[in-house]
Amino acid sequence: MIKIVTIVGARPQFIKAAAVSRSIRDEFSHRVSEILVHTGQHYDENMSKVFFEELDIPHPKYNLEISGGQHGAMTGRMLEAVEKVLLEEKPHWVLIYGDTNSTLAGALAAAKLHIPVAHVEAGLRSFNMRMPEEVNRIVADRLSTLLFCPTDTAVANLAKEGISAGVENVGDVMFDVALFYRERARKHSTALASLGLADRGFALATCHRAENTDDPTRLGEIVAALAEISGSLPVVLPIHPRTRKLLADTGLDKELGSVKVVDPVPFLDMVALEQAAKVILTDSGGVQKEAFFYGVPCITMRDETEWVETVDLGWNRLVGASAVEINKAFNDSVHGQLPALPKSPYGDGNAARNIVSSIVRKSHL
Ligand code: UD1
Numbered sequence: 001m002i003k004i005v006t007i008v009g010a011r012p013q014f015i016k017a018a019a020v021s022r023s024i025r026d027e028f029s030h031r032v033s034e035i036l037v038h039t040g041q042h043y044d045e046n047m048s049k050v051f052f053e054e055l056d057i058p059h060p061k062y063n064l065e066i067s068g069g070q071h072g073a074m075t076g077r078m079l080e081a082v083e084k085v086l087l088e089e090k091p092h093w094v095l096i097y098g099d100t101n102s103t104l105a106g107a108l109a110a111a112k113l114h115i116p117v118a119h120v121e122a123g124l125r126s127f128n129m130r131m132p133e134e135v136n137r138i139v140a141d142r143l144s145t146l147l148f149c150p151t152d153t154a155v156a157n158l159a160k161e162g163i164s165a166g167v168e169n170v171g172d173v174m175f176d177v178a179l180f181y182r183e184r185a186r187k188h189s190t191a192l193a194s195l196g197l198a199d200r201g202f203a204l205a206t207c208h209r210a211e212n213t214d215d216p217t218r219l220g221e222i223v224a225a226l227a228e229i230s231g232s233l234p235v236v237l238p239i240h241p242r243t244r245k246l247l248a249d250t251g252l253d254k255e256l257g258s259v260k261v262v263d264p265v266p267f268l269d270m271v272a273l274e275q276a277a278k279v280i281l282t283d284s285g286g287v288q289k290e291a292f293f294y295g296v297p298c299i300t301m302r303d304e305t306e307w308v309e310t311v312d313l314g315w316n317r318l319v320g321a322s323a324v325e326i327n328k329a330f331n332d333s334v335h336g337q338l339p340a341l342p343k344s345p346y347g348d349g350n351a352a353r354n355i356v357s358s359i360v361r362k363s364h365l
C-alpha cells in the first residue's frame, strides 16, 4: 500500500482535497491509503467543519490546532507539529495544496525528513514577492518531487526557474470540483431564496487578500466601490473573518452602503450564488476561476493574478483596488458583450485521477 499524508489547513485546501480524496477512495483504495492532517489554520465552523461535512472529506486523523499569529510563528509551530506526525506515520508521500502557510510547513517538514513531496497547484506565480503566497509557493515548488500543474502557464513558469523534473500538467482540481458540484448546488442550495436574491439580479463579492485587507487605503477603495454598486444592484458579500475584523477596526464597516454582508457560506451555497450572479467581484484565487467555469464575468480587485488565462480570454478584468477602476469595470461587465466561452484551459475534469495515478506510477512499490 502506498501511504500518503495530506496536509490541509485553509478553506480552499479542503475543497481541493475533496476531489483528490474522493479519487483515492473511489478509484485507488486498493493501492493508496490517505491520512489527513488539518493544521488548524482555519478553525471557525463555517471556514472548516462545514466543508468536511458537505464535501465528504475524510475526518482528519490529526488536528494540530495551530492558527493565528505572525507568519513565522504560525509556520514554525506547524513545522514542529507536522514533523512529529510524519515521524510517527512514516508515509511514502506528503501531499500539499496551493500556497498557504500550511503548505509551506508541510513541504519543509517533509523535505527535512527526506519524504518526497507532491504539490497540487504547482507553478503558479504572481511575480509579487510581497505576497505571502508567492513566497510559500516558490519554496514549496523547489522542495517538491512531483509538481502537479493546473495549466501550461504554470509549467512554463517552472521551466523559467529551471524546474522540469517531476512537472506534469494534470489540469486543475478546481475544475473537477466545479463539474462535480454545479448541478448539486443548483438543486440543493436554498441560498438565493433565503437571501432574497434573483437569478442574475445581484453581484457577488469576496475580499480577504492580505494586500487588500491590511492596507486601509485599498480596503477603503474596495468598500467605496461595493457601496456604490449596491446603489444600482444588490451586492452580497460573504465575509472572510479576517476582513470582518479589519472592517470593524477601521470603521469601514459603516461605509458599506446597501451591501448585504453575510457570514462565510458553505460551499454548495457559494457555488449556487456564483452561478446565479450577474457579476463577481473578488480577490480570491478560487473564486476567479469558478466565475470563469460558470460563465460569469469577473472583476479581480488585485494588481496581478496567477490565473492569467481568465484575463486573456476576456472573462476576468484585473483592476487593482481603485474605486474608479472597479466601478468602470462593473459597468463594462454589466453592459458589455461577453466573448464566447472557450474550451477550458484548466483540463478536462480528471485532474484528481491524474494526480493519484501519477503518484501510484512514481511510487515503485
Ligand atoms: C489564508 C492564506 C491565503 C488563502 C486564504 C484562504 C496564508 C499566508 N494565507 O489567508 O493564501 O487565500 O487563507 O481563505 O496562509 N480567522 C478566523 N477564523 C478562521 C480563520 C481565520 O477568525 O477560521 C482570522 C484570524 O484572525 C486570523 C486571520 O483570520 O488571524 C487570518 O487568517 P490566516 O489563516 O492567517 O490567513 P487568511 O487571510 O485566512
Ligand code: UDP
Residues within 6 Å of the ligand: 011, 012, 015, 206, 208, 238, 239, 263, 264, 265, 266, 267, 268, 270, 271, 283, 284, 285, 286, 287, 290
Ligand atoms: N468559498 C466558500 N464560501 C465562501 C467564500 C468562498 O465556499 O463564503 C469557496 C469558493 O467557492 C472557493 C474557495 O472557497 O472554492 C476559495 O477560497 P478563498 O477565497 O478563501 O481562498 P483562495 O482561493 O483565494 O486561496
